[in-house]
Amino acid sequence: MxxxxxxxxxxxxxxxxxxxxxxxxxxxxxxxxxxxxxxxxxxxxxxxxxxxxxxxxxxxxxxxxxxxxxxxxxxxxxxxxxxxxxxxxxxxxxxxxxSTGPGMLIFGIISRGDPQKLFAGAQMGYSAAVSYGSREYLTTGPRSGTLRVRRDMLPPAYHEGILTGALKVLGLKGSARATAHGIDRVDYDIQWE
Structure with missing residues (x-):
């Protein structure tokens, strides 16, 4: 289709x-x-x-x-x-x-393998990749958090791929689930093992 x-x-x-x-x-x-x-x-x-x-x-x-x-x-x-x-x-x-190019700073130096630090730095990471939008990370547990994304018009499934892919880069298994609040306003609940 x-x-x-x-x-x-x-x-x-x-x-x-x-x-x-x-x-x-x-x-x-x-x-x-x-x-x-x-x-x-x-x-x-x-x-x-x-x-x-x-x-x-x-x-x-x-x-x-x-x-x-x-x-x-x-x-x-x-x-x-x-x-x-x-x-x-x-x-x-x-x-x-x-993660092996422009994002090396975020993945290697800032996060040091810690997903909480990686996602807390999401605004910096995204700002090196795109010129628009805002991202705010809220820790919801020891192995979970919510990334609030505003004024980003890419499909939510694309960002779910980014977030689960970021966990894989860190050697972790996890998921990201989108809750859309509009065409360019989405919250992503992230969990990992």
Whole structure:
């Protein structure tokens, strides 16, 4: 089933001029598409509005990234599952790549392997990756917390992938569950073992 284009339109409308995402995340989605659906699918995903090439540390419009995610969901449904599974995979793959590049400071030095410290630094980590939104972390227990995300128009399943992927980077198993309060206002309950 094709991705929800009405939702894509609403998410793009929630973005403001100047809202950007690092090229690293575009490249991660392109790699995921090529690995799981092949070069023709990659060409179809890139066709039209997306730039010919991306630099990992350069920033690009979030509207283009949203378009890319929804196109990726269309071509990856067969190998990865329904659109939320695709968004989750894109987020998880993206944070894994980010943790070995621009996010090394947050993952290696600031968090020191402690999820509470990692998620408490979420605003700093996200600010190195995107130019918009706010994130506030609240500890809810020794192995749990809630990340309040505001003015972020990416699909909640994408962030669930980021958060569970971050736990995997730390060598932990866990989950993140979204509670949406609007198209760009979501709370994520995070737990780990």
């Amino acid at each position: 094709p991705s929800n284009k009405a939702e894509l339109v609403a998410r793009i409308a929630a973005a403001r001029p100047g809202d950007t995402v690092r090229g690293l995340f575009f490249k991660t989605v392109f790699d995921l598409v090529e690995q799981n659906a092949g070069p023709p699918a990659l060409q179809a995903v890139r066709e039209g509005v997306l730039a010919a090439s991306y630099w990992e540390l350069r920033s690009y419009p979030v509207q283009d990234f949203l378009t890319l995610l929804y196109r990726a969901a269309d071509v990856l449904e067969g190998p990865l599952g329904p659109e939320n599974a695709v968004y989750h995979a894109c987020g998880e793959t993206g944070v894994t790549r980010y």
